[in-house]
Amino acid sequence: MAARVEQLVTSGTFSLDGGTWDVDNNVWIVGDDSEAIVVDAAHDADAIVAALGGRALRAVVCTHAHDDHVNAAPALAAATGAPVLLHPDDLPLWKLTHPDRLPDGELSDGQTLSVAGTELTVLHTPGHAPGAVSLYAPALGTVFTGDTLFAGGPGATGRSFSHFPTIIDSIRDRLLSLPPETVVRTGHGESTTIGAEAPALDEWVKRGH
Template sequence: MIHQILPVGPLQCNCSILGDETTREAMVIDPGDDIPRILAILARHSLTLKQIVITHAHIDHIAGAQQLKRLTGAPIFYNQLDLPLVEMMDIQAGWLGIETPEVLPPDDHLADNRTVSIAGLTGTVIHTPGHTPGSICLHLPAENLLLAGDTLFAGSVGRTDLPGGDARTLITSIHDRLLILPDATRVIPGHGPSTSIGAERESNPFLQAKP
Protein backbone atom coordinates (compact mmCIF):
# COMPACT_ATOMS: atom_id res chain seq x y z
CA MET A 1 0.00 0.00 0.00
CA ILE A 2 1.09 3.52 -0.78
CA HIS A 3 0.21 5.86 2.11
CA GLN A 4 1.32 9.46 2.24
CA ILE A 5 0.15 11.88 4.94
CA LEU A 6 0.08 15.52 3.93
CA PRO A 7 -0.73 18.21 6.51
CA VAL A 8 -2.86 20.74 4.62
CA GLY A 9 -4.34 24.17 5.23
CA PRO A 10 -3.93 26.67 8.05
CA LEU A 11 -4.90 24.09 10.70
CA GLN A 12 -2.58 21.42 9.24
CA CYS A 13 -5.26 18.77 8.76
CA ASN A 14 -3.76 15.34 8.07
CA CYS A 15 -4.83 14.47 4.54
CA SER A 16 -4.15 10.82 3.68
CA ILE A 17 -3.44 9.63 0.15
CA LEU A 18 -3.92 5.86 -0.07
CA GLY A 19 -3.01 3.90 -3.18
CA ASP A 20 -2.65 0.31 -4.32
CA GLU A 21 0.78 -0.45 -5.76
CA THR A 22 -0.59 -2.93 -8.30
CA THR A 23 -3.81 -1.36 -9.58
CA ARG A 24 -2.65 2.25 -9.09
CA GLU A 25 -6.11 3.20 -7.84
CA ALA A 26 -6.29 5.69 -4.97
CA MET A 27 -8.54 7.31 -2.41
CA VAL A 28 -7.93 10.62 -0.67
CA ILE A 29 -9.16 11.25 2.86
CA ASP A 30 -9.86 14.79 4.10
CA PRO A 31 -8.52 17.05 1.32
CA GLY A 32 -9.05 20.25 3.28
CA ASP A 33 -6.69 22.40 1.22
CA ASP A 34 -3.51 22.40 -0.88
CA ILE A 35 -5.08 20.52 -3.78
CA PRO A 36 -2.08 21.09 -6.13
CA ARG A 37 0.16 19.28 -3.63
CA ILE A 38 -2.31 16.38 -3.40
CA LEU A 39 -2.45 16.14 -7.19
CA ALA A 40 1.35 16.17 -7.35
CA ILE A 41 1.55 13.19 -4.98
CA LEU A 42 -1.03 11.28 -7.02
CA ALA A 43 0.96 12.02 -10.21
CA ARG A 44 4.28 11.08 -8.61
CA HIS A 45 2.94 7.61 -7.84
CA SER A 46 0.95 7.33 -11.11
CA LEU A 47 -2.28 6.98 -9.11
CA THR A 48 -5.83 7.42 -10.42
CA LEU A 49 -8.14 8.91 -7.81
CA LYS A 50 -11.36 6.91 -7.42
CA GLN A 51 -12.86 8.19 -4.15
CA ILE A 52 -12.73 11.23 -1.88
CA VAL A 53 -13.61 10.34 1.72
CA ILE A 54 -14.42 13.02 4.31
CA THR A 55 -14.30 12.09 8.01
CA HIS A 56 -16.49 15.06 9.01
CA ALA A 57 -17.70 18.34 7.57
CA HIS A 58 -15.49 20.86 9.35
CA ILE A 59 -13.99 23.30 6.90
CA ASP A 60 -10.37 22.23 7.48
CA HIS A 61 -11.23 18.67 6.36
CA ILE A 62 -13.67 19.28 3.50
CA ALA A 63 -12.86 22.67 1.95
CA GLY A 64 -10.85 21.33 -0.99
CA ALA A 65 -13.03 18.31 -1.79
CA GLN A 66 -15.16 19.92 -4.48
CA GLN A 67 -12.11 21.30 -6.27
CA LEU A 68 -10.45 17.88 -6.17
CA LYS A 69 -13.62 16.27 -7.55
CA ARG A 70 -13.82 18.83 -10.34
CA LEU A 71 -10.22 18.07 -11.39
CA THR A 72 -10.37 14.28 -11.11
CA GLY A 73 -14.02 13.24 -11.40
CA ALA A 74 -13.81 11.25 -8.16
CA PRO A 75 -17.02 11.18 -6.06
CA ILE A 76 -17.16 12.63 -2.55
CA PHE A 77 -18.38 10.48 0.35
CA TYR A 78 -19.28 11.64 3.84
CA ASN A 79 -21.96 11.07 6.48
CA GLN A 80 -25.10 13.09 5.75
CA LEU A 81 -25.66 13.83 9.45
CA ASP A 82 -23.05 16.56 8.94
CA LEU A 83 -25.12 18.40 6.32
CA PRO A 84 -26.09 21.10 8.89
CA LEU A 85 -22.37 21.91 9.15
CA VAL A 86 -22.15 22.19 5.37
CA GLU A 87 -25.04 24.65 5.42
CA MET A 88 -23.07 26.87 7.79
CA MET A 89 -19.83 26.78 5.80
CA ASP A 90 -19.83 30.59 5.62
CA ILE A 91 -19.83 30.72 9.42
CA GLN A 92 -17.04 28.15 9.56
CA ALA A 93 -15.02 30.24 7.10
CA GLY A 94 -15.55 33.22 9.36
CA TRP A 95 -13.96 31.33 12.27
CA LEU A 96 -10.73 31.13 10.25
CA GLY A 97 -11.06 34.42 8.40
CA ILE A 98 -10.94 32.76 4.99
CA GLU A 99 -13.13 32.73 1.88
CA THR A 100 -16.13 30.41 1.95
CA PRO A 101 -15.32 27.31 -0.14
CA GLU A 102 -17.79 25.52 -2.38
CA VAL A 103 -19.05 22.51 -0.42
CA LEU A 104 -21.95 20.39 -1.68
CA PRO A 105 -23.93 17.42 -0.32
CA PRO A 106 -22.11 14.09 -0.65
CA ASP A 107 -22.33 11.94 -3.75
CA ASP A 108 -22.96 9.05 -1.37
CA HIS A 109 -23.61 8.61 2.34
CA LEU A 110 -21.04 6.98 4.63
CA ALA A 111 -23.31 4.93 6.88
CA ASP A 112 -21.94 2.91 9.79
CA ASN A 113 -20.30 -0.38 8.74
CA ARG A 114 -20.32 0.58 5.07
CA THR A 115 -17.44 -0.82 3.02
CA VAL A 116 -15.34 1.72 1.14
CA SER A 117 -13.01 0.17 -1.40
CA ILE A 118 -10.81 0.67 -4.42
CA ALA A 119 -9.12 -2.15 -6.30
CA GLY A 120 -6.65 -3.57 -3.79
CA LEU A 121 -7.73 -1.66 -0.67
CA THR A 122 -10.82 -2.01 1.51
CA GLY A 123 -11.94 -0.02 4.54
CA THR A 124 -14.93 -0.13 6.86
CA VAL A 125 -16.74 3.00 8.03
CA ILE A 126 -17.08 3.35 11.81
CA HIS A 127 -19.60 6.03 12.79
CA THR A 128 -18.16 7.86 15.81
CA PRO A 129 -20.42 10.82 16.64
CA GLY A 130 -19.36 13.34 19.26
CA HIS A 131 -16.94 15.72 17.58
CA THR A 132 -19.70 16.20 14.99
CA PRO A 133 -22.93 14.21 14.52
CA GLY A 134 -21.63 12.62 11.33
CA SER A 135 -18.01 11.97 12.30
CA ILE A 136 -16.64 8.71 10.94
CA CYS A 137 -13.38 6.79 11.16
CA LEU A 138 -12.12 4.55 8.37
CA HIS A 139 -10.68 1.19 9.45
CA LEU A 140 -8.49 -0.79 7.07
CA PRO A 141 -8.02 -4.06 8.97
CA ALA A 142 -5.72 -5.67 6.39
CA GLU A 143 -3.37 -2.69 6.78
CA ASN A 144 -3.78 -2.46 10.58
CA LEU A 145 -4.74 1.18 10.06
CA LEU A 146 -7.38 3.55 11.43
CA LEU A 147 -7.95 6.99 9.92
CA ALA A 148 -9.57 8.63 12.92
CA GLY A 149 -10.49 12.13 11.75
CA ASP A 150 -10.91 14.40 14.77
CA THR A 151 -12.40 11.70 16.99
CA LEU A 152 -9.16 10.45 18.59
CA PHE A 153 -5.72 12.08 18.86
CA ALA A 154 -2.40 11.10 20.36
CA GLY A 155 -3.02 11.78 24.05
CA SER A 156 -6.28 13.63 23.44
CA VAL A 157 -9.74 13.51 21.88
CA GLY A 158 -11.74 15.75 19.56
CA ARG A 159 -13.13 19.02 20.81
CA THR A 160 -16.86 19.15 21.47
CA ASP A 161 -17.49 22.88 21.94
CA LEU A 162 -18.41 23.54 18.30
CA PRO A 163 -21.95 23.16 16.85
CA GLY A 164 -23.09 19.53 16.98
CA GLY A 165 -20.42 18.47 19.44
CA ASP A 166 -21.21 16.34 22.49
CA ALA A 167 -18.54 15.26 24.98
CA ARG A 168 -20.31 12.25 26.45
CA THR A 169 -21.22 10.93 23.00
CA LEU A 170 -17.62 11.33 21.84
CA ILE A 171 -16.13 9.36 24.74
CA THR A 172 -18.77 6.65 24.32
CA SER A 173 -17.94 6.41 20.61
CA ILE A 174 -14.25 5.96 21.35
CA HIS A 175 -14.77 3.37 24.08
CA ASP A 176 -17.42 1.36 22.24
CA ARG A 177 -16.17 1.57 18.65
CA LEU A 178 -12.42 2.27 18.65
CA LEU A 179 -10.87 0.80 21.79
CA ILE A 180 -12.22 -2.62 20.79
CA LEU A 181 -9.78 -2.65 17.84
CA PRO A 182 -6.44 -4.50 18.17
CA ASP A 183 -3.80 -2.71 20.25
CA ALA A 184 -1.37 -2.62 17.33
CA THR A 185 -3.78 -0.69 15.11
CA ARG A 186 -1.98 2.41 13.85
CA VAL A 187 -4.09 5.55 14.33
CA ILE A 188 -3.76 8.54 12.00
CA PRO A 189 -5.60 11.45 13.68
CA GLY A 190 -7.00 14.43 11.85
CA HIS A 191 -4.14 16.55 13.20
CA GLY A 192 -0.78 15.86 14.80
CA PRO A 193 1.30 12.70 15.21
CA SER A 194 0.17 9.13 14.71
CA THR A 195 -0.41 6.79 17.64
CA SER A 196 -1.88 3.34 18.29
CA ILE A 197 -5.05 1.98 19.87
CA GLY A 198 -2.98 0.28 22.58
CA ALA A 199 -1.11 3.45 23.48
CA GLU A 200 -4.32 5.47 23.75
CA ARG A 201 -6.10 2.80 25.77
CA GLU A 202 -3.20 2.73 28.22
CA SER A 203 -2.29 6.38 28.64
CA ASN A 204 -4.81 8.79 27.07
CA PRO A 205 -6.01 10.83 30.09
CA PHE A 206 -9.43 11.42 28.52
CA LEU A 207 -10.14 7.69 28.28
CA GLN A 208 -9.23 6.41 31.74
CA ALA A 209 -12.78 6.51 33.08
CA LYS A 210 -15.60 4.88 31.13
CA PRO A 211 -18.55 7.15 30.30
Protein backbone atom coordinates in the same frame (compact mmCIF):
# COMPACT_ATOMS: atom_id res chain seq x y z
CA MET B 1 0.77 -4.31 -5.57
CA ALA B 2 -0.46 -3.93 -2.02
CA ALA B 3 -2.06 -0.72 -0.87
CA ARG B 4 0.05 1.73 1.10
CA VAL B 5 -0.65 4.82 3.16
CA GLU B 6 0.83 8.21 2.29
CA GLN B 7 0.58 11.38 4.36
CA LEU B 8 0.36 14.92 3.02
CA VAL B 9 0.21 17.89 5.40
CA THR B 10 -1.64 20.98 4.19
CA SER B 11 -2.12 24.30 5.97
CA GLY B 12 -4.99 26.74 6.18
CA THR B 13 -7.67 27.84 8.62
CA PHE B 14 -10.55 26.32 10.57
CA SER B 15 -13.61 28.51 11.21
CA LEU B 16 -16.66 27.79 13.35
CA ASP B 17 -18.86 29.69 15.79
CA GLY B 18 -17.36 33.02 14.78
CA GLY B 19 -13.73 32.10 15.40
CA THR B 20 -10.91 31.28 12.97
CA TRP B 21 -7.70 29.39 13.75
CA ASP B 22 -4.61 28.48 11.74
CA VAL B 23 -4.32 24.71 11.35
CA ASP B 24 -2.19 22.03 9.73
CA ASN B 25 -4.19 19.05 8.48
CA ASN B 26 -3.24 15.50 7.62
CA VAL B 27 -4.46 14.38 4.21
CA TRP B 28 -4.22 10.60 3.88
CA ILE B 29 -3.83 8.86 0.52
CA VAL B 30 -4.55 5.12 0.50
CA GLY B 31 -3.84 3.07 -2.60
CA ASP B 32 -1.21 1.65 -4.92
CA ASP B 33 0.50 2.91 -8.08
CA SER B 34 -2.70 2.91 -10.12
CA GLU B 35 -5.57 3.97 -7.84
CA ALA B 36 -6.22 5.64 -4.50
CA ILE B 37 -8.74 7.22 -2.19
CA VAL B 38 -8.16 10.46 -0.30
CA VAL B 39 -9.22 10.80 3.33
CA ASP B 40 -10.01 14.48 4.08
CA ALA B 41 -9.34 16.92 1.25
CA ALA B 42 -7.95 19.79 3.29
CA HIS B 43 -7.03 23.27 2.06
CA ASP B 44 -5.10 22.59 -1.15
CA ALA B 45 -6.60 20.56 -4.00
CA ASP B 46 -3.62 21.22 -6.26
CA ALA B 47 -1.19 19.76 -3.73
CA ILE B 48 -3.37 16.66 -3.37
CA VAL B 49 -3.60 16.22 -7.15
CA ALA B 50 0.19 16.51 -7.34
CA ALA B 51 0.61 13.89 -4.61
CA LEU B 52 -1.71 11.53 -6.49
CA GLY B 53 0.64 11.72 -9.45
CA GLY B 54 -1.87 10.68 -12.06
CA ARG B 55 -3.39 7.79 -10.13
CA ALA B 56 -7.13 7.24 -10.55
CA LEU B 57 -8.91 8.72 -7.53
CA ARG B 58 -11.79 6.47 -6.51
CA ALA B 59 -13.30 8.63 -3.76
CA VAL B 60 -12.82 11.70 -1.60
CA VAL B 61 -13.80 10.46 1.85
CA CYS B 62 -14.68 13.04 4.51
CA THR B 63 -14.23 11.95 8.13
CA HIS B 64 -16.44 14.91 9.07
CA ALA B 65 -17.52 18.23 7.59
CA HIS B 66 -15.60 20.88 9.53
CA ASP B 67 -14.40 23.32 6.92
CA ASP B 68 -10.70 22.51 7.31
CA HIS B 69 -11.42 18.88 6.35
CA VAL B 70 -13.70 19.51 3.37
CA ASN B 71 -12.75 22.92 1.96
CA ALA B 72 -10.78 21.41 -0.96
CA ALA B 73 -13.16 18.50 -1.60
CA PRO B 74 -15.24 20.01 -4.43
CA ALA B 75 -12.14 21.24 -6.27
CA LEU B 76 -10.46 17.86 -5.89
CA ALA B 77 -13.59 16.11 -7.15
CA ALA B 78 -13.77 18.47 -10.13
CA ALA B 79 -10.12 17.85 -10.98
CA THR B 80 -10.32 14.05 -10.74
CA GLY B 81 -13.94 13.03 -11.31
CA ALA B 82 -14.01 11.28 -7.94
CA PRO B 83 -17.15 11.37 -5.79
CA VAL B 84 -17.20 13.15 -2.43
CA LEU B 85 -18.53 10.88 0.34
CA LEU B 86 -19.88 12.15 3.68
CA HIS B 87 -22.04 10.77 6.49
CA PRO B 88 -25.46 12.46 6.14
CA ASP B 89 -25.54 13.55 9.80
CA ASP B 90 -22.83 16.08 8.91
CA LEU B 91 -24.76 17.79 6.11
CA PRO B 92 -25.58 20.84 8.30
CA LEU B 93 -21.85 21.41 8.82
CA TRP B 94 -21.07 20.73 5.16
CA LYS B 95 -23.60 23.37 4.07
CA LEU B 96 -21.83 26.02 6.16
CA THR B 97 -18.83 25.63 3.82
CA HIS B 98 -20.45 24.47 0.57
CA PRO B 99 -24.05 25.71 0.51
CA ASP B 100 -24.43 25.20 -3.24
CA ARG B 101 -22.75 21.82 -3.70
CA LEU B 102 -23.87 18.64 -1.97
CA PRO B 103 -21.66 15.58 -1.47
CA ASP B 104 -21.99 12.94 -4.17
CA GLY B 105 -22.66 9.99 -1.88
CA GLU B 106 -23.28 8.95 1.68
CA LEU B 107 -21.15 7.07 4.17
CA SER B 108 -22.91 4.69 6.55
CA ASP B 109 -21.80 2.65 9.52
CA GLY B 110 -20.48 -0.73 8.43
CA GLN B 111 -20.09 0.30 4.79
CA THR B 112 -16.98 -1.04 3.06
CA LEU B 113 -14.85 0.94 0.64
CA SER B 114 -12.35 -0.89 -1.53
CA VAL B 115 -9.18 0.44 -3.13
CA ALA B 116 -6.14 -1.40 -4.49
CA GLY B 117 -7.52 -4.69 -3.17
CA THR B 118 -7.80 -3.31 0.36
CA GLU B 119 -11.03 -2.83 2.30
CA LEU B 120 -11.76 0.08 4.61
CA THR B 121 -14.75 -0.25 6.92
CA VAL B 122 -16.69 2.87 7.86
CA LEU B 123 -17.21 3.25 11.63
CA HIS B 124 -19.67 5.96 12.66
CA THR B 125 -17.86 7.71 15.53
CA PRO B 126 -19.89 10.81 16.40
CA GLY B 127 -19.05 13.33 19.10
CA HIS B 128 -16.62 15.76 17.53
CA ALA B 129 -19.28 16.11 14.85
CA PRO B 130 -22.62 14.28 14.43
CA GLY B 131 -21.55 12.51 11.25
CA ALA B 132 -17.93 11.88 12.15
CA VAL B 133 -16.60 8.57 10.88
CA SER B 134 -13.41 6.57 11.22
CA LEU B 135 -12.08 4.22 8.53
CA TYR B 136 -10.63 0.91 9.66
CA ALA B 137 -8.30 -0.97 7.32
CA PRO B 138 -7.42 -4.23 9.10
CA ALA B 139 -5.13 -5.41 6.28
CA LEU B 140 -3.05 -2.26 6.78
CA GLY B 141 -3.25 -2.41 10.58
CA THR B 142 -4.54 1.14 10.71
CA VAL B 143 -7.56 3.28 11.44
CA PHE B 144 -8.12 6.81 10.16
CA THR B 145 -9.86 8.66 12.99
CA GLY B 146 -10.22 12.21 11.66
CA ASP B 147 -10.67 14.41 14.73
CA THR B 148 -12.28 11.71 16.92
CA LEU B 149 -9.11 10.35 18.52
CA PHE B 150 -5.67 11.95 18.71
CA ALA B 151 -2.36 11.10 20.30
CA GLY B 152 -3.23 12.10 23.83
CA GLY B 153 -6.97 12.18 23.85
CA PRO B 154 -10.31 12.78 22.16
CA GLY B 155 -11.05 15.51 19.68
CA ALA B 156 -12.46 18.83 20.83
CA THR B 157 -16.11 18.99 21.82
CA GLY B 158 -16.48 22.61 22.91
CA ARG B 159 -18.12 23.95 19.77
CA SER B 160 -21.42 23.62 17.93
CA PHE B 161 -22.54 20.17 16.79
CA SER B 162 -20.20 18.41 19.27
CA HIS B 163 -20.84 16.42 22.47
CA PHE B 164 -18.27 15.09 24.93
CA PRO B 165 -20.14 12.02 26.29
CA THR B 166 -20.85 10.95 22.71
CA ILE B 167 -17.22 11.13 21.61
CA ILE B 168 -16.20 9.11 24.68
CA ASP B 169 -18.77 6.44 23.80
CA SER B 170 -17.50 6.37 20.20
CA ILE B 171 -13.89 5.97 21.28
CA ARG B 172 -14.66 3.33 23.91
CA ASP B 173 -17.07 1.26 21.85
CA ARG B 174 -15.81 1.63 18.28
CA LEU B 175 -12.08 2.40 18.46
CA LEU B 176 -10.59 0.98 21.67
CA SER B 177 -12.10 -2.38 20.74
CA LEU B 178 -9.72 -2.58 17.77
CA PRO B 179 -6.44 -4.52 18.14
CA PRO B 180 -4.00 -2.61 20.37
CA GLU B 181 -1.30 -2.54 17.71
CA THR B 182 -3.62 -0.70 15.28
CA VAL B 183 -1.99 2.55 14.11
CA VAL B 184 -4.23 5.59 14.63
CA ARG B 185 -3.80 8.08 11.79
CA THR B 186 -5.33 11.35 12.90
CA GLY B 187 -6.67 14.50 11.30
CA HIS B 188 -3.96 16.66 12.83
CA GLY B 189 -0.59 15.93 14.40
CA GLU B 190 1.24 12.70 15.06
CA SER B 191 -0.04 9.16 14.71
CA THR B 192 -0.43 6.89 17.73
CA THR B 193 -1.77 3.39 18.45
CA ILE B 194 -4.93 2.06 20.03
CA GLY B 195 -2.85 0.41 22.74
CA ALA B 196 -1.09 3.65 23.61
CA GLU B 197 -4.34 5.56 24.06
CA ALA B 198 -6.61 2.96 25.69
CA PRO B 199 -5.20 3.21 29.26
CA ALA B 200 -6.02 6.94 29.43
CA LEU B 201 -9.75 6.66 28.76
CA ASP B 202 -10.82 6.95 32.40
CA GLU B 203 -8.57 9.99 32.82
CA TRP B 204 -10.17 11.70 29.83
CA VAL B 205 -13.60 11.07 31.31
CA LYS B 206 -12.51 12.60 34.64
CA ARG B 207 -11.11 15.65 32.89
CA GLY B 208 -14.37 15.97 30.96
CA HIS B 209 -13.04 17.92 27.98
